Amino acid sequence: MNGTWTLTKLALSRERFIVPLWLLLLIALAAGQVKRYATGIGDIAAFAREMAANQALTAFAGEIPSATLAGMAVWKNADAIYTILGLIMILTVVRHSRSEEESGRAELVSAGVVGRLAPLTAALAVTCGSAVLAGLITAAAMAATGADAAGSLAFGAAITAVGLVFAGMGAVAAQLTQTARTAIGVAAGGLGLSYVLRFVADGSGIGALKWFSPQGWSHLARPYGDNNVAVLLLSLAFTAAALALAYRLRARRDLGHGLIPERPGPAGSQRLRSPLALAWRLQKGLLGGWIAGYAIAGLVLGALATSIEEVARQGAAVEEFFRRYTASPEAGMTDAYLWLIVLSLGYVSALYPLLALLRLRNEEISGRAELLLSTPVSRVRWVAGHLLFALAGSALILTAAGLTMGVVAGAPGKVLAGALVQVPATWVLAGVGILAFGLLPRAAAAISWAAFLFVNLFGEVLGPILGIDYWIAKYAVPYPNLPMVISGEPFTVTAILIMTGIAAVLTAAGLVAVRRRALT
């Protein structure tokens, strides 16, 4: 364990900007929600009754722990906090363990006076420490809003508990695979499974399932309700077991290797004959993941459509919320819901082409583009291969969600059309991505993320939740201008054509810029 403290300090200094950032996000989600409800809702008990009767919302948010202001805030955002924190914990622990080994930095460190288990210990100390900090700070922020102390502490404990569980899960995954990306994939798979179990448990009423989900354990602690923190012993036991397993695996394996060994691959290839074939090899994993994710999201969200009419009848607030997503008074609540969902999927799908195009930048930074472009491959041909995936892939993922959702909701044609209408809007974001790559390659990643966040923050899905005026969205981002083909608006081609045109112009400008600039 020699060197643990030194490595911990190193990890802390690398985290000094990231941790405060996400702590602020958690505080905004927890205490910020109390403030929003305190000003926005008059009768909290009536609001709680209305929400509790809504099976769909119960599936998304979980059961209401208590019909108080703080309890409702926890109900609204706790599940998001637990899941986001779980993901952060996985990323943090992998960043300080497997990524270090993969990059070779761990080799340099391990050659010094450093115990074999010290790097893992330092990674876990920082990760678990930040989970404890997250719990304490959230509890303090909740108490500062006037919520009762016992409930705030229970909420903090529930947050820390879920953080510890996924730190442990991340540590185990980091021992299993040789690359950080796969390790994150394995652990995030566990997080996703845990989310789905909790979702199904609350959505279907089979409460027993919740006992198999780490997020479920934190839900069962019911902060501001019965403050049943004893259930969090399960989280601690799971964490202890995961950590013991991670240490055992680490002690037994070689540095840089995983438990899942690399298999030898083919000695040659007849099929890799063009930049497009190479782009396919590099892009298929990302695209496959998004298609699978969107198909599953379509299934789950489509299944909820059948209970929406009932939900909407239960309160004026809910009905008014859904009314925003209709174009004619005749449109039913189910149609409004379906449009809201395909629109949300549209907004999120903007991330896919941006990520796909950032692979180009990655190729350039790593020097692989240099090797490729020293062959008779022109810049445009190189970029076009990846661009094809960014554009066609956007259409494919939305088709996947549209198909599964349409079939489950019983309106395949209509829902698929609604999903496909989103495609040109997403293409506009692809155009932004390629233009950034062409004109400002060094800032391409920052611009891509900023564009995605901008579109989503001003958009009509997240925008109203964050308190940004609804009407601004239409001028700032493409999605609100799409015809609401599911909820009562006839299909018109104007917006579609304009967006496709904008995307085409941005893409063409990006390609010209790529041709003219130096490789950096």
Added chain:
Amino acid sequence: MELAIDVEGLIKSFGQARALDGLDLSVRAGEVHGFLGPNGAGKSTTIRTLLGLLRANGGRATLLGGDPWKDATELHKRLAYVPGDVNLWPGLTGGEVIDLLGRLRGGLDRARRAELLERFELDPRKKAKSYSKGNRQKVALVAAFASDAELLILDEPTSGLDPLMEAVFQQCVTEEKERGRTVLLSSHILSEVEALCDRVTIIRRGRTVESGPLTRLRGLARSQVTAELASPPDGLARMPDLHGVRVEGNRIAFEVDRTRLDAALAELIRVGVRDLTCTPPSLEDLFLRHYESEKAER
């Protein structure tokens, strides 16, 4: 004589920093040309400009008779490149990368590919992410040697290879030369350049400081002379043409410009010579002289 590469007064700036400052380079068709210079002298920048990856700010560059920037794609059909820092696609095996690069360059010789894999002792079934630096270089080298490119541009291609593989590499370059190909070899390993190159260009801070056949460049440097004399060489130490004189009893060691060798030897003979060694200047001496003058200028 036909020139494969003809560069005159090439200028390339990155912001304020001037990477190339009037660089000249001419490589004749069919020769192996050594391209030398300290770190940061501009070797890779020159090569990347020749490949059309960077655009020069001034000067003239002709590659295989074409413009490296405008005709990049056409010209790349006739060349193969091995970067100094070879990065490969982590998910592809070495064999897949070789085939991909070969196909993109217009096909590769299967028999030669197999032969090269054997000679470089490279396992083509391993994923690129598990290759060491040397093995990644071997992948790029096999792909380049197995192509039928007429010009090979090699940027410090052996920095990760062990001495055995270095020998294989030298053999391969010799074979390429016999087959009539042109090779531009940027290198830090002077013995490699001495063994392989017909002509050499030495650059420093973006400028060419020496260029010509190895034999002529050697003439520019000093010979190292050690002699055992009949009596102590008192008067010799004061001769103006001798450098780095060390006297120890009857022994004397010094460096002398080749043009002044006659006079120095005459003086030795006047004293009486018992034993004498005269070592011709190595490329390393030449190189160090330029490095040291750079340090002195700083």
